[in-house]
Amino acid sequence: MRSAAHNTLAPTYRKALKTWRPVILYFGSQHCPACEMAGPVFRQVAEAYRHHAHVYMLNTIESPRHPHVTGTPTVLFYQNGKLLKKLKGIGTEQTLKEDFARHIGRVKPARVKRKPTHDLAWLQQTFRRLCTVPRATERLNRMVWP
Template sequence: MALQITDATINEVLQTDKLVVIDFWAEWCGPCKMVGPIIDQISEEYKDKVVVGKLDVDNNDDTTSRYGIRNIPTVLFIKNGEVVDKVVGAGAKTLFTDKIDKLI
């Protein structure tokens, strides 16, 4: 299961040498409900290599603004504190895993 990331925990989550994958989502977002289970699967499959989390945009304005999130779902790929790739909108699992495989 993916970590539940908040404004209060984001900086701690980013204190890692591993790739960090964050799914920005909201409960009311239909496409987010398609991406959510994929993110949970990826969290399990890559648990020793990647930190995977979800951030609810409705309850975490600071982090949402910090990364300029305007559309959801948006999945950010962060390495050493810097965004190195992103996916905006829903997509197949391979869209996410292909990016992860290239970045780890």
């Protein structure tokens, strides 16, 4: 049953689904008022997951027909070529974030760069003055004794 449904997909989609990463397909239309509101919300949520999944935003007018898309906006979550979830509309931003987290996994927030707690110039100067045993022996041998 799965292979029959998978073969009905356009070659473009079959190629996109042959990956180990999760795949999210967003279908929208430029003439759809709901898509105009949902598009920016979807982009904002998907931005955090761009390194963890393949996210595609597709226009239904320009893209080949997908058998699971009956209206817009529609979001399809795939894992290993299998359809995990179909969203008709995206709901709220919070529910969309929960769906992404459930199907892709939690993503750590970006690390905030902290100001270094050391003085780099002082550290370099200290290392230049640092006297190791071979260096100390060499200095002692060069010294002239009275």
